[in-house]
Amino acid sequence: MLISKSLRTAALAAAIAFGAALPVHADEQFFPLQSYRVGPYAAGGTGFFGGFIDYLNLINIRDGGVNGVKLTWEEGETQYEVERGLEVYERLKNHPGVAAWNPLSVGIAYAMIDRITKDKVPLITINHGRTDSTDGRVFPYVFPLLLNPYSETSGIVNYIASREGGADKLKGKKIVVLYHGSPYGKETIPIYKLLADKYGFSLEQIEVPHPGNEQQSQWLSIRRAKPDYVVLRGWGVMNPVALKTAQKVGFPIDHIIGNVWSNSEEDVIPAGEAAKGYVAITTQASGAEFPVLQEIIKTVYGAGKGNLDDKKRIGSVYHNLGIVNGILNVEAIRIAQQKFGKRTLTGDEVRWGFEHLQLDPTRVQALGAKGLFHSINVTWDNHEGDGRVTFQQWDGTKWKAVSDWIAPDWAFLRPIIEKSAAAYAAEHNIKVRTSDDTALSQ
């Protein structure tokens, strides 16, 4: 697999070297990619960065770039390790025309916040990252696009409510949250408590120590607690083990609801039969039937430039997340170009583009992504952009949507986020922006 691809690339490289002359310098927008294709999380990394690169390739091949500005990128392997991520950052930050950073790693993203803020380049943490960076008044350059951890929590509770027949039916129900014993896993503990108080369900939160390859005792506790639902807030190998162990203690699989990092093929395939019927939240639908994926298959994979080695993974959860991430990045550039001109933009100009990244369902449809994701509405002070979530069920071979697009309870969450952001601002002596400060800061 790898070999045949390498040969192909080698042939291509040779063709470039001996045949076609390289194009002279043109306007280019550069994406430094802190990817991870090796190590424990390689499966997610290859899918996400594969999808991202596939979309950038589509824009280059089909449209000749964004209004003539070519998209370029360079990968630096991080193995999901913070130090390596920072090394790549230091190495690539001076490359001309950096558009935005997209690490897909909570640890690397956290370590970059100070640095990118100083360098005035946006940091995109789609579906993850620091919840309070939603508050653009305090974090001008950080964008937890589509979904932050708090919204995810609220979305999951809203979905459970809809399954029970309304929010009032949550009263007296019991929910267990099984979380990964890491900062990521613990981040939503207070929000689940708040929501439990608000809706009157009883709550138990159980920790699984990293890496989570043994969960017998946790699931026996769950068996004893007899909850109505279990929310799985897992990561990596913890997810399939949870599903397998659930089967072992006889917990009904369709009452386990996975969070956004427990929702991929890689999380369910190792669990085999035990995963059949498992439900998980997502911001982007799975499958390759969407027009934009069809175009990628035709244009990019047709030209032999597809990034995934295994074509069966086209349309998988991480691949589609990468594609959505590509759409959001490219559209932010396009929006910024309308204001600043069709040329290579500075990081701060791209930041302005992200702060005006408003894609309504009509625009999403025009982009060939109707049904892939719902919409986004980023503003200068809301860097998440009110992404909607949907729920998907694993049928043993693929994910099937089992809900409409559900809106988290943003109004309820916003004051909590603002409070946390204000504390951060005070701790770091950051001047809170007002709407007058959103112009370029040069």
Place this chain on the structure above:
Amino acid sequence: MFEFQFFVEVLVGGLLSGVMYSLVAIGFVLIYKTSGVLNFAQGAMLLFAALTFVSLVERGVPFWFAIGATLVVMVALGVAVERVVLRPLVNQSPMTLFMATLGLSYVIEGVAQLLWGTQVHGLDLGIDDVPFEVGGVLISQFDLFAAATAGALVAGFALFFRHTRTGLAFRAVADDQFAALAVGLRLSRVWAAVWTAAGTVALVAGLLWGARLGVQYSLSLVVLKALPVLMLGGFDSVAGAIVGGLLIGAIEKLAEIYVGPLFGGGIEAWAAYVVALTFLLLRPSGLFGHKLVERV
């Protein structure tokens, strides 16, 4: 559910998990006993075996043929490791040998991923994991199967070491390397046999753990579950590995359920080490310790 019933369930679950720890620990013991090497690459070997097997099966190789082929590969790997890395390091300090096996685990993990890719695979051994109930206590079929396999493996090794020439030589080397050399035993053959055995254990453990976790990079982390077992049972005792595994498995689960809530849970990661440590401090000779040198 009655509280006592629940206790039994936790205990049984813990014992069955403990068997899985023992399985990994035995691989360590075999090599440590004969060559004094704490082979940290055992985890990488386990990953390599599971990945090779699952990749072969996914490419349409029949089940038993894939097992045979993987076994051949594992034996070749074991022998190669012994030849290329450990033999030149004979007479070095145990720590140097340990570090060499750490370096080795980098190599094996790299080769495994280079050969077979970084995808996550499911591994189905065809054993249903639907639990059955005995007096209100749920018992996992798969875990019983795993325990039986581990038992068969240990019995097989016991017979081998008791009744074959190589087995006898193995025990002689384990007792006293220099004496064994002096009476003309060929160490290289014994070591080759030991690494073959370790490769077999890696395959069996890799398949059973792979079926539980899925075959992926994290599989190599199961060695961390085996280390407290080794501490408790002794690095050089097969019986210790088994009893230690059962004890650690049971105590770990009981601690998580009954002590964990005092600290807010999640204590499993270190509880096993503390248990093993406390035990050693109280009884420095360990479970089956005959050699007291290392533990003073």
Place this chain on the structure above:
Amino acid sequence: MTTLARSAVSRGITPGRVGLVAMLIAAYGLVPFVGSDYVLDALLTPFLALALAALGLNLLTGYAGLVSLGSSAFLAVGAYAAFNCNVRLQELPLLASIVAAGLVAAAVGIVFGLPSLRLRGFYLAVSTLAAQFFVQWALTKFGWFSNNNPSGVIDAPALTLSGLTFSSAVGRYVVSLTVVVVATLLAARLLRSQVGRNFIALRDHEIAAKVIGVPLLRTKLLAFGVSSFLIGIAGVLWAFAYLRTVEPAGFNLDRSFEILFIIIIGGPASIRGAFLGAAFMVVLPLLLSRLGAALLGDVFDSGVLEMSQRIVIGALIAGILIAEPRGLISLVDRLADRIRHRLSRPLRNPTQP
């Protein structure tokens, strides 16, 4: 025993001392002016922090013969202790925070060193894993350590020493360099004292050491304490000067192994070995991956390159252990001796044992 001999030689002007002074002059006078941000931030600062950590572990493992697999736990203790000193005792100057962090790490180290009184060898090594897992768990579990940050992440304050702020890449490098130089000199002094000789006696033969009157209990705990002190300070540098935002998960077992690699590869029981080994472990992977990308980047994707690199590093580690069990430093020494021998052939003065 070469170390003792060497330290005896090094009183007075020796080539070693001249080299050291020359390196210090270069490190202070040259590097800050010619080094790019990348070199300073991504290479030299982590190199300094890891070298100091390795030096700390070397005192314990190389000199005193007690093996620890929990080094990164003490890095974490140092980092979080300094953070808390800084947050909770705001009038405390940074320097005092650093020392306090070292002391906290030393105290934790002594506690986890207690099993060394009864255990040895791999039993002790594996028991130090308890520190590794316990510290990570505690830092994640109890919000107090991270000042109740919901994600357990801590942000380092700006480095301020007596009113001056060292927030640039150069500034952070200079602070790290100074801390490392001072700590190294102190460690070297300690090793030349009776305590250092006790460490070595303990390593070489515990019972004999006891016979000649080395206080075993005190020496062992002291080894853990001093070692953890240095590693704790290295943790402060790691968190404050290098990464500047750290989470408990970053201080994992792989980091502990990395530090152990550094001393084994550089040379156990050698101060210079810690630095050489750190340079090897920090620079080599980057060098390999740059080289790989430059030569083969068009042919293979970054994943393949990374895996090949992992294989090469693993093979190199095993290879060095086979070819030079006393570490790179003995290779370097032999090379230096040969050169010196050739230069000084007319004189009858072999300086090295």
